[in-house]
Amino acid sequence: MKEFAVFWGCTIQTRFPFIEKSTRIVLDSFKLPYRDIDGFTCCPEKSLVNNIDHGAFVMTAARNVALVDEKNYDLVSPCTGCVSNLATVQSELKVNPREKDEVNSLLKEVGREFKGTAKLQHLIPFFHDAVGVHAIKQKMKRDFTGMKIALHYGCHMIRPSHALKNDDPLNPKKFDNLIRAMGAESLQYMTKMMCCGQGLDRVDEHDMALHFARVKLRELKALGADAMVLCCPSCFLQFDNNQFLMEKEGEKFGIPVIYYTELLGLSMGFTAEELGMTSHRVDCAPFIKKWEGLPAPRGLCKHL
Amino acid sequence: MLDATLNFKLLEMCGRCGACFSICPSCVNIPGYDPRAVIKDILAGNHEKWLTSRHIWECLECHHCLEICFQHYGFENAMTSMRTLAAKKGIHPAQVKRGWDMLVKTSRLGEPAMPARKKLGLPEPKATGSEEFRKLYELLKKRRLEEHQADKSGE
Numbered sequence: 001m002k003e004f005a006v007f008w009g010c011t012i013q014t015r016f017p018f019i020e021k022s023t024r025i026v027l028d029s030f031k032l033p034y035r036d037i038d039g040f041t042c043c044p045e046k047s048l049v050n051n052i053d054h055g056a057f058v059m060t061a062a063r064n065v066a067l068v069d070e071k072n073y074d075l076v077s078p079c080t081g082c083v084s085n086l087a088t089v090q091s092e093l094k095v096n097p098r099e100k101d102e103v104n105s106l107l108k109e110v111g112r113e114f115k116g117t118a119k120l121q122h123l124i125p126f127f128h129d130a131v132g133v134h135a136i137k138q139k140m141k142r143d144f145t146g147m148k149i150a151l152h153y154g155c156h157m158i159r160p161s162h163a164l165k166n167d168d169p170l171n172p173k174k175f176d177n178l179i180r181a182m183g184a185e186s187l188q189y190m191t192k193m194m195c196c197g198q199g200l201d202r203v204d205e206h207d208m209a210l211h212f213a214r215v216k217l218r219e220l221k222a223l224g225a226d227a228m229v230l231c232c233p234s235c236f237l238q239f240d241n242n243q244f245l246m247e248k249e250g251e252k253f254g255i256p257v258i259y260y261t262e263l264l265g266l267s268m269g270f271t272a273e274e275l276g277m278t279s280h281r282v283d284c285a286p287f288i289k290k291w292e293g294l295p296a297p298r299g300l301c302k303h304l
Numbered sequence: 305m306l307d308a309t310l311n312f313k314l315l316e317m318c319g320r321c322g323a324c325f326s327i328c329p330s331c332v333n334i335p336g337y338d339p340r341a342v343i344k345d346i347l348a349g350n351h352e353k354w355l356t357s358r359h360i361w362e363c364l365e366c367h368h369c370l371e372i373c374f375q376h377y378g379f380e381n382a383m384t385s386m387r388t389l390a391a392k393k394g395i396h397p398a399q400v401k402r403g404w405d406m407l408v409k410t411s412r413l414g415e416p417a418m419p420a421r422k423k424l425g426l427p428e429p430k431a432t433g434s435e436e437f438r439k440l441y442e443l444l445k446k447r448r449l450e451e452h453q454a455d456k457s458g459e
Contacts, residue, residue, distance in 0.1 A: 014414030041411035159367035
């Protein structure tokens with residue numbers, strides 16, 4: 001497997017270092033050739049930077065991709081937004097040679113060049129395509145048979161599809177495949193593909209952001225979901241933090257929000273403490289308690 | 305201004321189609337949010353009134369409209385152009401300005417949470433490219449200014 005740089009992104013390193021923890025645990029366990037490299041900046045965040053200055057958006061992303069190109073690495077990120085932004089710019093520059101030349105004439109001033117050779121992938125399609133369901137099953141000590149999991153894809157894991165090219169943009173399958181491989185039921189629900197709405201919190205519309213979170217959480221509560229599983233720090237912020245805020249106001253949902261790397265880590269025998277899950281604002285203990293209390297045999301993965 | 309960033313021919317089709325309306329999460333959940341009205345005004349040359357509307361900031365950039373659009377265009381192009389225009393006039397949510405200022409100053413949208421990292425046993429975060437980023441951003445601004453002046457003297 002080709003070496004790859006991990007692009008952690010601002011949100012994970014600033015707000016959710018425990019996501020970095022569980023991701024490193026999983027990457028180490030699979031002995032994947034990941035590298036931390038110097039020089040990354042914000043990806044940059046599209047809804048903020050692209051709205052104000054498209055040129056700065058392109059220049060910043062192109063510079064980050066150039067750092068990976070230089071080392072002949074690929075790039076994997078546990079953040080959907082980062083991958084989507086970097087891939088959007090990479091695909092824009094690949095089809096627009098004039099814009100690429102303009103960006104490179106800037107980057108040349110600091111001794112860099114955007115080539116666009118690095119493969120940019122989000123962690124979920126990477127695990128699905130490059131690691132593979134079979135290898136994942138081999139590493140698992142316990143499966144999640146009997147657990148109802150509501151997946152939330154996160155818009156930017158799969159869209160825009162012309163840049164990411166990794167799954168069906170309106171009816172994706174790969175994340176579902178990974179969850180089913182772990183023996184859990186992947187709930188099919190009405191609002192499954194609805195955007196989390198966290199973007200509204202970034203434009204001073206907190207109440208509307210809460211409304212978006214509420215719509216999905218209410219459906220999951222009615223369906224009896226044991227947890228919501230996702231792989232995006234922005235969606236995590238929306239469903240963990242904003243659910244906690246709504247619960248403080250008296251609205252009860254009780255839906256633990258679990259990062260994919262945490263779920264995988266649990267199945268491989270790591271504890272919630274080791275994976276940093278005790279740092280969540282919505283308590284994950286009910287999920288773990290139910291899982292641990294399920295009747296044996298939960299099945300070794302080779303029997304799945 | 306808008307004709308530099310938008311394809312009016314594709315937008316005319318948008319005005320007549322609206323296939324993305326029922327898949328757009330903001331259209332479905334936010335009362336009064338309807339990019340079709342904005343597009344209609346852009347085409348009629350009356351877009352100015354939307355620059356102060358909060359609605360132009362309520363597009364979540366989820367790209368659902370782009371994916372379902374038979375032109376692969378979508379509402380979001382119109383909304384992005386409107387936001388850029390509003391921001392140029394200094395009209396934007398306070399948080400957007402705060403985020404932008406932080407990016408320009410530090411090249412990131414926040415600093416790594418060091419006490420939590422230590423507690424979790426995470427390695428030292430790698431160095432950021434903030435100095436190089438700032439240099440490039442200054443260069444970008446300088447080039448734009450030079451181009452602007454060259455355009456002016458050519459007029």
